[in-house]
Amino acid sequence: MEAASTSMTLRALRSVGSGARALTRYLEGVLGADKYRIYLEHQARTHPGEAPMGEREFWRDYTDWQEKNPQGRCC
Structure with a gap:
């Protein structure tokens, strides 16, 4: 049961990290950075x-x- 919970947590963190990177790239584009x-x-x-x-x-x-x-x- 713990392994499944850890796996779900890791997937959620990867998803958040991916979203944060995408947002950063978007803002850099808008701002010209x-x-x-x-x-x-x-x-x-x-x-x-x-x-x-x-x-x-x-x-x-x-x-x-x-x-x-x-x-x-x-x-």
């Missing part, structure tokens, strides 16, 4: 021999690009 990860994936796929920008450099470049190309932003 996933842009650097997406950039790294793109860079690895399209330019495998080149070193990617560091995170700080990426965000600096991205905000400079946004300032030069305002697209549908409120401010």
